Amino acid sequence: MALGAAAGSLGGSLLARAAGAYEPTWESLKKHPLPEWYQNAKLGIFIHWGLYSVPAWAPPSGEPGKVDPKKWFTDNAYAEWYLNTLRITDSPTYRHHQETYGKNFDYYDFVPKFNQEVMKWNPESWAKLFRKVGARYAVLTTKHHDGFTLWPSGVKNPKRPGKLAASRDLAGELTAAVRGQGLKMGLYYSGGLDWTFTNEPIKTFGDLMRMVPQTEEYARYADAHWRELTDRYKPAVMWNDISYPKAGQIPQLFSEYYNAVPEGVINNRFSAPFADFTTPEYAKYDKITEKKWESCRGLGFSFGYNQVEGPEQVIAADKLIALLIDIVSKNGNLLLNIGPKPDGSISAIQLDRLEKLGDWLAVNGEGIFDTRPWVRAAPPAGRGADVRFTKKGNSLYAYLLARPQGQSVSVAGLHAAGNMKVQVLGAAAPSEWKQSGDDLSIDLSKAPAGPFALGLKLTPAPTPVG
Numbered sequence: 001m002a003l004g005a006a007a008g009s010l011g012g013s014l015l016a017r018a019a020g021a022y023e024p025t026w027e028s029l030k031k032h033p034l035p036e037w038y039q040n041a042k043l044g045i046f047i048h049w050g051l052y053s054v055p056a057w058a059p060p061s062g063e064p065g066k067v068d069p070k071k072w073f074t075d076n077a078y079a080e081w082y083l084n085t086l087r088i089t090d091s092p093t094y095r096h097h098q099e100t101y102g103k104n105f106d107y108y109d110f111v112p113k114f115n116q117e118v119m120k121w122n123p124e125s126w127a128k129l130f131r132k133v134g135a136r137y138a139v140l141t142t143k144h145h146d147g148f149t150l151w152p153s154g155v156k157n158p159k160r161p162g163k164l165a166a167s168r169d170l171a172g173e174l175t176a177a178v179r180g181q182g183l184k185m186g187l188y189y190s191g192g193l194d195w196t197f198t199n200e201p202i203k204t205f206g207d208l209m210r211m212v213p214q215t216e217e218y219a220r221y222a223d224a225h226w227r228e229l230t231d232r233y234k235p236a237v238m239w240n241d242i243s244y245p246k247a248g249q250i251p252q253l254f255s256e257y258y259n260a261v262p263e264g265v266i267n268n269r270f271s272a273p274f275a276d277f278t279t280p281e282y283a284k285y286d287k288i289t290e291k292k293w294e295s296c297r298g299l300g301f302s303f304g305y306n307q308v309e310g311p312e313q314v315i316a317a318d319k320l321i322a323l324l325i326d327i328v329s330k331n332g333n334l335l336l337n338i339g340p341k342p343d344g345s346i347s348a349i350q351l352d353r354l355e356k357l358g359d360w361l362a363v364n365g366e367g368i369f370d371t372r373p374w375v376r377a378a379p380p381a382g383r384g385a386d387v388r389f390t391k392k393g394n395s396l397y398a399y400l401l402a403r404p405q406g407q408s409v410s411v412a413g414l415h416a417a418g419n420m421k422v423q424v425l426g427a428a429a430p431s432e433w434k435q436s437g438d439d440l441s442i443d444l445s446k447a448p449a450g451p452f453a454l455g456l457k458l459t460p461a462p463t464p465v466g
Contacts, residue, residue, distance in 0.1 A: 021255070021258070021259045022254070022258040024251035024252040024254070024255040024256075025255075026251065028255065029255060029274050030273075032258055032274075034276055034292050035263040035264075035265060037184060037236075037263060038265050038277070039292065040371075041136035041184070041333055042324070042328050042368050042369050043134055043136060043324065043334055043336065043368075043369075044138060044237075045130045045133070045135045045137075045138045045139070045335075045337075046139050046141075046298075046303070046336065046337035047140045047141060047174075047338055047339075047340065048144070048303035048304045048305075048337055048339050049140070049141060049150070049170070049304075049305075049339070049340050050080065050141060050304070051083075051108070051110045051114050051148045052079055052080045052082045052146065053304055053339070053340065053341060053342045054110040054114050055079075055100070055101075055110065056304070056307045056339075056342075057082065057093065057306060058076060058079040058081070058082065058302055058304075058308075059075050059308075060077055060301050060302075060306065060308060060309050061075040061077050062301070063301055064281070064282040065281075065282045065283055069205060073085065073088065073201075073203050073204065074090065074203070075091070077302055077306075077313075078302050078304065079303075079304035079305060080144055080145075080302070080303050080304030080339075081145070083107045083146050084195060084201050084202055085201075086107060088201050108148075108164070111148070114166070115167035117341075117342035118166055118343065118344065119168070120343040120344065121168075121170075121343060121344030122344065123170075123173045123174045123177035123178075123344075124177050124180075125344075126174065126340075126344070127174070127177035127178045127180060129346075130181065131181040131182070131183060132355075133354045133355075133357055133361070134357070134358050134361035134365055134369075135336075136183060136184060136369070137178075137183055137184035138174070138185055139186035139187065139239050140186075140187055141188040141190075142171050142187050142189050143189050143190055143194075143225065144304075145190045145193040145241075146195050147160070147194045147197075148165065149165040149225075150165075150166045150170040150171050151165070151169050151171035151229070151232070151233075152166075152169050153165060153225065155221060155225055157196055158221065159196045159197050171187060171229070171232075171233060172232065172233060175187075175233050184236035185233070185236055185237075186235050186265075187229050187238070187239065189225060189239070189240055189241070190241045191222045191226070191241065191242065191245070191269075192212045192240070192241060192242025192244055192269070193212065193213075194218065194221075194222075198213070212242065212243050214246055214247065215245075216247050219246075219247035219248045219249075222244065223248055223249050226240075226253050227253070230253075230256060230257050230261070231260070234261050234264075235264065236264055236265070237264065237265050237266075237267070238257055238264060239267050239269075240266075240267060240269045240270045242269060243271045250270055254272070265277060267279050277291070277292040277293055277294050278292075278293045279294055279295075280293065280295050280296075281295075281296050281297065282298075283295065284327055285330055285332065286330075287330060288329070288330045288331055288373045288376070288377050289330060289331050289332070290331070291331075292333075293332045294332060294333040294334070294335050295323075295327050295335065296336075297334075297336065297337060298337040298338075298339060299314050299320075299337065299338065299350050299354075300313040300315070300339075300350075301313045302339060303337045303339055305339035305340060305347065306339065309349075311349065314349050314353065315353065317353055317357065317360075317452065318451060318452055318453070320336075320353055320357055322401045324357070324368065325368070325399045326388055326401070328368050328371065328388075328390060329373060329374075329378070329388035329389055329390055329399075330377050331373045336357075338350055338354070360452050360453070363426040363448070364425045364455040366392075366397070366425060366457070367392065367395075367397025367399065367455050371391060372391055373391070374389040375464050376389065377389060379411060383413065383439070384411055384412030384413075385400050385402070386401045386402055387400055387401065387411055387412075391461060394459060394460045394461055395457050395458060395459040396457075396459075396462060397455060397456065397458070398411055398458060399454070399456070400456070401453050402453075403450075403451065403452075403454065406444075407444055407445045408442060408444055409444055410439050410440070411439060411440045412438070412439045412466070413438055413465045413466040414438070414439065414462040414463070415462055415463045415464075416433070416435060416440060416462035417462070419460070420433070420458060421458075422456060423459075424444065424455070425457060426448040426455075427447055429446055431443045431444065431445075431447075431456075438465040438466055440458075442456060
């Protein structure tokens, strides 16, 4: 593995930046190193909030990635895609909208209601929650595919007269609050889709890329938005979605961004020759991946708030914790999404999951944050307990994804030195252990009670076997 390669080039890149920075060429941009803060962060909070938060409805048809692709857009479980699904006249969303709001109620008629409700929002409450959960950064959707902006843009939409923006500078207020809690603040922007530039719905995955506006007019519009976001808010993450118009000035945008925010990161959804990280959605990689990655997903099946989602759709706390551990063991971050209501309140079931994750991290986060992948993410297949590994300094962390039934556990494929100390995270005293062939048998009688994953700290780190 070459996980240290980026760190090794850091000194040279710092000198290059000090000398005048990044040029709008891929050769120059590819010299940008992955910042330590992003490598160390492990957990971020994604926020999907906008006009779609008012109807807050989608058929919870199935977990994304597991639904028949032919039915995905008609039965779209993403509530933030409400406008597109509404344009498909045989969709459940179309029928729901007709029955609830009437046939003459336009999607953009939700603007007054959203702008009325956001006046109740307290950005400090979100920022404090994110910090309590243990997140190191947040990413806000400043403009989703519907074209409605969460900041007072000075760039006029050429397709829709009037103000298509929030009544408060939601991006600016949240940026200030999040940074006030010592966290990084990133911004999402839908560069690849803007439904104010078309009335045609996306019905198939083949339509998806075809519907990216490719006019010079849209390219200049998107470019101007990204420049405005960079100039005003200096986001720590430049999170684009879907793709980007071919006429867009991507190398220029990247160089301007890196020169303004040298420790910033850019995702791979510009479909450009370079990105700081990749972004599997409702998915994860099955092995340690050298290129930094970030798995994004909602707590439920939708990113935007969906009022009809219940426990059947929302990830259970134990599975959420295991998901984070697995992602971190393979060199990833988890960007975990919340879908607030229009007034900024967060549903009880989403709060429950966030609080349980935060409580677990308060005890077990030592082996999550600021760690690196070990030589392997898990023990040899089919042997011992279901475990994921991380490393920090001269310690190895082994997380038991499921609680063992007995008072001990076998961790396969490890040889330990006689002076190794085993500490169950959250326990008052070290645990006894013994070498059993190529495995370690560890006493768990002192482990704290609870239903969630146990973390073991092994110092000095044993060597891998098998």
